[in-house]
Amino acid sequence: MDFSAYRNKKVFLTGHTGFKGSWMLAWLQELGALVKGYALAPNDENALYTGIQGDLLCHSVIADIRDKERFESELLTFQPDFIFHLAAQPLVRLSYEIPLETWEVNVLGTTYLLEAARKLEKPCAVVLITTDKVYENKEWHYPYRESDRLGGYDPYSASKAGAELVIASYRNSFFNPASYQHHKKSIASARAGNVIGGGDWAKDRIIPDIVRALQKGEDVIVRNPAAIRPWQHVLDPLGGYLQLGLKMQQDPIAFSGAWNFGPSQQDVLNVETLVKLAIRFWGSGTYAKPALENQVHEATLLKLDISKTVEELGWAPNWNATRAIERTIQWYSAIFKDTENALHVISNQIKEFSS
Helix, strand or coil, rough: CCCCCCCCEEEEEEECCCCCHHHHHHHHHHHCCCCEEEEEECCCCHHHHHHHHHCCCCEEEEEECCCHHHHHHHHHHHHHEEEEEEECCCCCHHHHHHHHHHHHHHHHHHHHHHHHHHHHCCCCEEEEEECCCCCCCCCCCCCEEECCCCCCCHHHHHHHHHHHHHHHHHHHHHHHHHHHHHHHHEEEEEEEEEEEECCCCCCCCCHHHHCCCCCCCCCCCCCCCCCCCEEEECCHHHHHHHHHHHHHCCCCCCCEEEEEEEECCCCCHHHHHHHHHHHHCCCCCEEEEECCCCCCCCCCCCCCCCCCHHHHHCCCCCCCHHHHHHHHHHHHHHHHHHHHHHHHHHHHHHHHHHH
């Protein structure tokens, strides 16, 4: 899809200092959008946002989304044409350690955004990013559709399902498509699978764990080798969000709702296969599968049905899992050799992906 319509449009981007947020910021900058970001400061010295000099790419507000008054003021002052809500506590294992903060950020943060949007007196497309983990996962081979039951075992998954309930409630109560001419807001949620890509340094995520081990010449420790996830390169769902935003602007009633973004069903890999491919593209390395005890619960099987998104939105995954892993490892290899190269590598990968 032609994304040139974002040029000179005002885009309010929450979570712009995070992994996905930094990629989204870089892409929006390539498109010529006017971006205002709202997020916490990067919490890692290797943060991608720092590497791409994100402060030069947008008007950056470093603040907590749980600060309702500050958040509302920053959003309403900006008067955005589009809102992309990526701010979150995004880690399953960390959510067991900080469950209250996870619920506050993921549920109340979403609520505060929707409350602020109620006071925005202009048309706006609001895309709220949740996760594939919002579904009540029965760990079967049936892929989940947007109409399936929501749930969540761990605090992260349950909090994101809670955010989806908030979104649905606000869409019905305050942003009902039937009364669009009154409120002028189109509200959609985007449920993406496990994304990979250069610049992710989060703890307990498979690609950062692989890269850290390979850089040190250590074994990659594989916790759940048989676990199946809908892996995709970060550019695939981000392209979907951008496409969804434009479709919502063109037809705000038809494209309000929930949308799944994931790989094709024949392109789903288990963790061990991903690790083997990553080591192959790195050029060296080994992995180990130790017996781990007292591990927190993590789902072993999760698949998404993307047929609605493919048929109605016209989106489809661009890079298969093998290419996604290859491009991801290429990014880390390039940065390992030249740490000043982050934005250049991202820009090149965006151009390759878009072409």
